[in-house]
Amino acid sequence: MSPGRSGWASLALGTIGLIGCGLLVLLLTYRHNVRLDLSPQRTYTLSSHAKKILSDLPREVRLTVFVRSEDPRTPQLKDLLWRITQQTPRVTYEFIDLNRSPALARRYGIDRYGAVVVESGGRRRDVSNPSETLLMGALLAVTRDHERMVYFVTGHGERSPDDGDRKAGMSVAKSTLEDDQFVVRTLPLMRAESVPIDATVLVMAGPRKDYLPGEITQIEGYLHRGGNLLLLVDPETPSSIAAFAASLGVATPVDRVVVDPERRLAGGEAVTVMVADLLPSFLVSGTLESPPVFSYARPLEIIEPTATSTLAFLKTSSASSAVPENGVRAESGGRPTGPQIVGAAFYPAPERHGRLIVIGDSDFATNGIIDYLGNKDLLVNSINWLARDESLLAARAQSKEVGREQFFVTETQGAWSFWLATVLQPAIFFAVGFFVFLRRRRA
């Protein structure tokens, strides 16, 4: 063979071999990718909540995604589904171009771009604007066989899940619970004969008025039957509720508010505090990735604590103190009296078959601050623990905080950025270039 021919043959073989090996390596890394997510909110990594749901999926789930070509949302969706399938082999997905397969879309009854049909075991759930949270909710809906009911007691000034007020309402809490496949209802105790038999968890979210003796009896009856209660108390919580809480094993000192100068919100008042001490061995607090933020919290005292049935799982820092409600301003910087209990859990006891959690604040679950740090997780974890669904206890995907990544550029800042980026920096290089040009010309 001539040198030319053998040269070409060697070149062709070498190139084909290299491309083949390259493609093989590319395929391997595609299948076994390792990701380092440096985005500020770890947007491109599954939350531990999603990972738990996916690793515990009881059966196969099929996702059919209806998209259109060149939709800017499609790459994000593809990435999300790819992350899901990396986590579990039980989920499979297929992308269908709605414009190319209109008949298939009609068969599914889908006419919206970006819709995802989630199917498993003959059950189906459609998600029209898919996000990690909504997809996890749909996965739970099609793979779970029983409904979990959460009743919020109303009629005594409690915070309501039907209240959409942007500060005091609890509508965000409701939709978050619904994402976890809870059915959320309100319960006006005054008009009910007893707590419904299907109630998985009963929530008393910061009552402001006294309960009638008959209503307390209804709740006690529910607890004796093995019911589970989440009681959120505030400094304004009336004496009948304080007495009821004491009968359950937790005293709520009257007219006291927790202040924590060390863990107060930057620039805020001393009564808005970050809960410093989260019991790591308890699932509700141990799975929180960020501490919760309480505002105007009431301290709790556990009556006759026993290690087997009682847990103080949320405490403030050692710099905190419980001060009289009317002296908050004066004593906000006073002498610390040590960590204050603001969250306690009670396992079933001989006189009560259900589980109980008492938290010394109801504001943390309101629309105003539920998205702060670990607040949302604390609420949903508490309810999942009460519902004995420990598999769902984990940190959820953070919702994007409004304003966090938004910023304003003033007229002066805009002018500075223009002069620096567009004029000064290029001008330096042009000037050096001109100087070099002149020097070369002279030489």
Place this chain on the structure above:
Amino acid sequence: MKTVALIRKELASYFAGPLVYVVVGAFLLATGYRFYTTLNSYVTFGFGINILENFWQDFFVNHIGFYLLIVVPLFTMRLIAEERRLGTIELLYTYPLRDTEIMLAKFAACLLIFLLFLAGTALYPAIVYAIQPFDPSPFLARYLGAVLFLASCIACGLFVSSLTDSQVVASSCTFVVLLLFWILTWNEAAVSSTFLTVLSQLSTFDHFFSFARGVIDLKDVTYFVLFIGLFLFLTLRSMESRRWRGRR
């Protein structure tokens, strides 16, 4: 050692003339102007809640990435093609240097020059940081992506430059090849979804986009390393071919 000496010689030849300064200045003028106007437009019109993340994503992919695509061929066209046209390549081959050393020196020197381009763009995050501090960690991914993409463009340009004596041909062909890899998946409607999946694994745009979001994926790093490796291999083979093709 020989390679380092050759890199020094290459860098000295770059900085001896005004070309580098003028092109860096023009690049920074273009990116600086786009930075200022895009930032203003994002601030004015919002574009969703996560304005900064979207802004940097857009800025790195559509401006820095795209401008590099245009500027790189202007530098790589002269790497071998010019030396071949002027006949200085013959002189270079007479030195006791291996083809690998010559190729690596040219590649590394050009990459170092372009790092100067990228270093200039660091002013933009610094300006925004001065206005409102933010978490800078995603920039590690963004700049790693930019360096890998840049190295890929240079490797491709070096290969094309090794094929021809004409700088115009080298420059335009490099631009066409780079543009083709950049826009492979832009018209999603034109191909089937299966083929689109394959194309997206070959597209420089799709792999760079991932870095621009602040994510480092092993598959993207591997893609760019393989891209660089393939074109450097082809450049070496092209340089070696003078022995059996009987050309310079």
